[in-house]
Amino acid sequence: MAFRDDRHRPAGRRESPAAHGKGWLASAGEWFTESLAPGLGEWFTESLVPGLKDLVYPPRPLCPFCGQPFTPARGILLCPGCLQRLPLVQPPVCRVCGKPLRLSGAAGDKCQDCARYRHFFGMARAVGLFDGALREGIHQLKYQGRRALGEAFASLMFSRLNAEPQMRRPGLLIPVPISPEKLERRGFNQAALLAQGIGSRLGRPVAMDGLRRGRDTPAQNRLDARQRRRNIAGAFTATAPAAVSGRSVLLIDDVYTTGATADECARALLRAGAREVNVLTLAVGVLDRHWLGAGFPPA
Ligand SMILES: [Zn+2]
Ligand SMILES: [Zn+2]
Secondary structure, three states: OOOOOOOOOOOOOOOOHHHHOOOHHHHHHHHHHHHHOHHHHHHHHHHHHHHHHHHHOOOOOEOOOOOOEOOOEOOEOOOHHHHHHOOEOOOOEOOOOOOEHHHHOEEOOEEHHHHHOOOOOOOEEEEEEOOHHHHHHHHHHHHOOOOHHHHHHHHHHHHHHHOOOOOOOOOEEEEOOOOHHHHHHHOOOHHHHHHHHHHHHHOOOEOOOOEEEOOOOOOOOOOOHHHHHHHHOOOEEEOOHHHHOOOEEEEEEEEEOOOHHHHHHHHHHHHOOOOEEEEEEEEEOOOOHHHOOOOOOOO
16 A cells, blocks of 8 residues: 655655656657647646656655665565664563563563563553654654554554464454543544554454543553552443354454553453453553663664
């Protein structure tokens, strides 16, 4: 899919080799402009030549991070340079919540959190760490409304999902809802945007309003795990029990931190009859910075 967001296209630059190397179409236009009919020539160069050129060299999508044209590989809608800058989650990860064990303290094949606390969801996995370029990208998607980033992120999440045999065939996808107040302010729910992108690639239905978020809970970022659980308890309701009953549900969100939100959503869905709930997020937050090894985050 080609991005139509041209805001980051460098001025005066076109992606086809014809423009750089003065292909025959551009040369013809120039000749026409300079020697025959200046006005007509300009029209030829500016309107007709690009159109013809697109037939010969279909325009490549522009990377939503850096604005440069690139050729998508394996369905990833991000240029290789920007992909390399993302702090992708590296194994080994906690078999329950998917946090890198190197960063969250290991207790066997589980992290310290999951060894202590039993989650309602089955397993959670994330594409990258909530840090560096990924954190910046999520910020731009949410607060600057750069939706082209949502498509790129969905392509990454789909690719991550395919690496997890136990998660990759859900019956239904449901995004974690944001409060009506936030929806009003932001104009869209980033989790819903991601769920749509993943669902269409997966060929599975997405219940956009499968969960409803009641009250606007206070911001979670300064709370510890227990406070987060208390803060968010009872915040979600499954709106269509018949749709989730007996099915494996894949819950979609942008960031997983302590799992409190994912757990509350999973609890509501299990109560409504879901067979199991797994979680896929774009990023996983590592709360305690002292867990991070030396040299992290990368400069
Ligand atoms: Zn890029
Ligand atoms: Zn864990």
